[in-house]
Amino acid sequence: MNLVLINFSIVFILIMLIMTLLTFLSKKSIIDLQKSTSFECGFNPMSYSRLPFSIHFFLIAVIFLIFDIEIIIIIPMIFLLKSSNLIYWLVTSVTFIxxxxxxxxxxxxxxxxxxTN
Structure with a gap:
C-alpha cells in the first residue's frame, strides 16, 4: 500500500512540474484579434457586409447538406432490411433512389x- 502511495505522489509531482513548466514556456497572447472576432462563413465581420460572396461556397454547402441527409436516410434503410418486409423495403428504397x-x-x-462558371 505504501508503494502505491509513493508512486502516486511521484506521478502527481511530475505532472505538476510539467504543467508549471508549460505554463511558463508557452506563448500567451491575451488580446488576439483573430481569436476575439466571430467567424461567419469565412467573412471578416469588420468589413463591409454587402460584398458579394462566391457562389461556389454556397453550392458546396448545399451539396454537403444533401449528402448528409442522404446518408441519414440510407443507413436506417440498410438496418431495416433484416427486420421488415422485403417488398415494402424494396419499393421504399427504389423510390428514394x-x-x-x-x-x-x-x-x-x-x-x-x-x-467553371
Missing part, C-alpha cells in the same frame, strides 16, 4: 454542377 436521381438530373440539366 429514383428521387435522388431525378434531383441529380435536375441539377445537371440546369448547370448547377458546372464549377
Amino acid at each position: 429514383i428521387v435522388l436521381i431525378i434531383g441529380l438530373y435536375h441539377e445537371w440539366y440546369n448547370g448547377l454542377l458546372n464549377w
